[in-house]
């Protein structure tokens with residue numbers, strides 16, 4: 001779906017949606033965009049357990065018993081991940097908030 005580069009078949013960019021805000025008021029995030037090179041299921045598992053291989057936000061969420069769902073997965077490279085993070089549009093990308101976004105993946109190409 002992300003067109004500018006042609007990543008290998010086993011590279012993914014994913015959007016995690018947490019059940020609750022990580023730190024309401026202070027750090028009101030509830031999304032995380034990540035990149036998996038290879039085994040996506042294993043990477044998600046690492047995040048969900050909150051261990052040393054998890055992203056920091058996932059470690060905090062696990063400590064606070066704030067589970068996540070994998071809201072979206074794209075076939076994409078690490079540069080796609082960076083590009084999506086820089087756009088700071090995670091909520092708009094999340095089908096839980098903007099179902100139309102899930103139906104129009106072409107809007108991500110810009």
Ligand SMILES: [Zn+2]
Nearest residue numbers: 017071094096
């Ligand atoms: Zn969401």
